[in-house]
Amino acid sequence: MLQGDSPFALIDVREAGEFNNAHIPGASLISRRDLEAQIAAAVPHAATPVVLCDDDARRATFAAATLGRLGYSYVSVLDGGINLWVTQEYPTEWGVNVPSKDFGEKVEVVHHVPEIDAVELRERIDRGDELVILDTRTPEEYQRLCIPGGRSVPGAELALRITDITKDLSDDATVVINCAGRTRSIIGTRVLQRMGLPNVVGLKNGTAGWSLAGYSLESGADRLELPSVSEDGIAAAEAYADRLAEEDGVRYLDADGLQELMARRSDETVYLVDVRTSEEYAAGHIPGFRWFAGGQAVQRSDEVAVVKNCPIVFCCDGRARAAITASWYRQIGHKDVYAVHGGTGEWQRAGHSLDQGHSQMQPLGLDEAQSKVRVLSASEMPSASEAAIIFVGTSQQFAEAHVPGSRWVPRGWLETQVADFAHDKSAPVAVTCVDGVASTFAGATLADEGYADVAVLEGGMRAWRQAGHGIEQGLTGVMSTPADVVPAGTDRGYADMMNYLRWEEELGRKYES
Template identity: 45%
Template sequence: MTIATLDRTQIATPADIRAALLARDEIALIDVREEHEFAQGHPLFAAQIPLRRIDEEARWRIPRLATPIVVYDNGEGLAHKAAVRLQGLGYTDVRELDGGLTGWREAGYELFEDVNSYSKAFGELVEHRRHTPSLAAEEVQALIREKADIAILDARRYDEYNTMSIPTGTSVPGAELALRARTIAPDPDTTIIVNCAGRTRSIIGTQSLVNAGLPNKVYALRNGTIGWTLAGQELETGQVRVAPEIDRDGIEEARVHARDVAYRAGVKRIDWAALDHLKADVARTLYLYDVRQPREYEGGHLPGFRNAQGGQLVQETDHNAPVRGARIVVADDIGARADMTASWLAQLGWEVYVLDADWSAFSLETGPDGAPTPRTREGRYKRPYEGTDNQAAKMQAYLDWEYGLVDQLARDGTHGFFVI
């Protein structure tokens, strides 16, 4: 990437950043404003770390000190302070975006709204390319009323499900779907309906089951709990239904199908020796993620692996891996969840590997992974799909925004996504 100098401050132009993204070079493009401002508009592959959180978050989220980092704001005077702070933390390649967000816009490049934008745009691309089947809220309500042979699987985190959920729904977060759906709905005549709060996790969850060859009819709940609410239908609160345990035969069947999906997406499998080889490459950033549920992770995990539930790792990739162009290795003790997660990360353009190792050969660590303390509500962007008090107009505007993401991806032209 070209470096210019202006008043002794290194800068990168919007064209430099675009070139790096197209070449799949490593780059961390960091918006140092608060999340609410970030959500009003940002480049597709930007990640967000507010200035006040740099000391706490930067070393965790950008682990390699030589990573090329470009910081920007929208004229608030935050970017230079952030650059100085990052240099003080030991980062050696820190630059400011020439002209900030205004410079990006004036260069003719796209600005994306909301948070986790490129994962959401990818979800829309998946539906567009694969015609992922879906049912409207009114159709699902009718099936519930008729006591039809259906199973509603909620692909969000358990805490989101517990806050509010579709009636009769069961919590089966993200990557757990491919592992547990056959156990929940063993009869191939049972229709499976996957929901989330909006669209992305419903689409990805439904398409995961289709990709894995589930014999059942599988549909996404179109527009998730937002669509349910806009249809004037009641949500449940405080539900605790979770997927049952899965037996050995079920595990093996899920593993075979998920591995096939990962293979079709071009995912590579590595052993511990190959992982050590990747770790030794100091010129590349490497993220290691255990994609199981937090309780499983905390009960025993491989050394050096962080925790990110598989579905959330796909939904919130910009948060978990803000260095675009980095490598990602995923693992779980069964395999199916890692394979399915990796299949989506590969389609999102990541160099991703599944660790294929005998966990019994290692001394497992216990407890949480040491991630930075959660952010407070200060500066937070209020999602139009969380909680139970959202305005109908904002929910509809959010859906309208998602519908336009496929066209916006095409205009932006840097994504490199593919859909199997």
């Protein structure tokens, strides 16, 4: 299946830490606890073949039953899981978003993407050189920690905004692109390199490299406003986009062509992705298009296109951001990639309306799950001496706050671990999580397992804390190291950060010649 050209999804239902340690190349991660919330966007057409895997097929079997209840009709479980896969000497890889990271390292090696290290950048800043530092991550990541003096320009915005960002700079000015590590910096630098911008470099190893060099990062930066796009800026970006579309094989769609492709969604998976800013998307987008900021769509391609070998359509308000993102997908190896020529404007000119806002899709099966459980307000919650209280969110969420006396039972392992803390199926069980959603699904599972008195904390820990009740913190009662959370960026310790960056760089070695 992996070597063929038929549409299917390979989904690993373990936790992020387990997936990070080793997984099958080509697998996408959707932890079992996230299936109901993510599967509709990940696999929009319910007749798409889906293969589920884990370590030994136990959790994948539970997950397959869940997808069956949600209407997915062609679900398989990988026999023996990754354990048997490895026993038969098939390959695995480690890390997350590996297809994009591998591709980023290939881009750097093949195209000799220029870079600057943290020490040299700091020297140039201290010397007063003319520099502009552009952070291509999400605004939220940027605000948390950024290179001092840097400004936020998410990756998809670079080509569209760069003409206006640099219009007042001298010819000797240097544009520095950074992210948290390597991939988005390399991709962003390559965008401007290929566009013909002189004096553009990527910051080697991003904010992680800056920290490892012993320099402090800036927290709470407010340089978020993107410059307005001039006619010259639009013209330059669209001419570049048209060149990329021709060179990389991106196909343009007009409104009629888009409608024809959208009509195929009743028979197959077709991804519709809007790559503008969140604010632009909320102001008006083509119905059916999902928002995914363009730079992140490249960084997280295995999350955007979970189903392999199916059409992917990108859209913006014109064509620059959509075509540039689409060109990256073509370079990564996706075959059936489109950009809407004229974007939302073309759609409206054809007489169609736009949707507004960010619609929050309700997790599939939530109504049915709610019908199986009893809901308790914070004031009605029993104490740990009156009921077995379990928390089914992540270990990180459990450590941040849980009802005193709670035990952590990860939802992925619920059926196999709950008996350790609630062995009497006739005794009361109270299920909690962060917001009451995961606990509702978990409560319904317990009801199906024969537990007679299952209650769910309405609104989860958020409601509990808002009601002023006390909390317990830390990994109370957790006897083994959790494997469900992967630290990111500067959350990693220095040794872990160094190993991670070395791993990323090593991905590119095979492309050296």
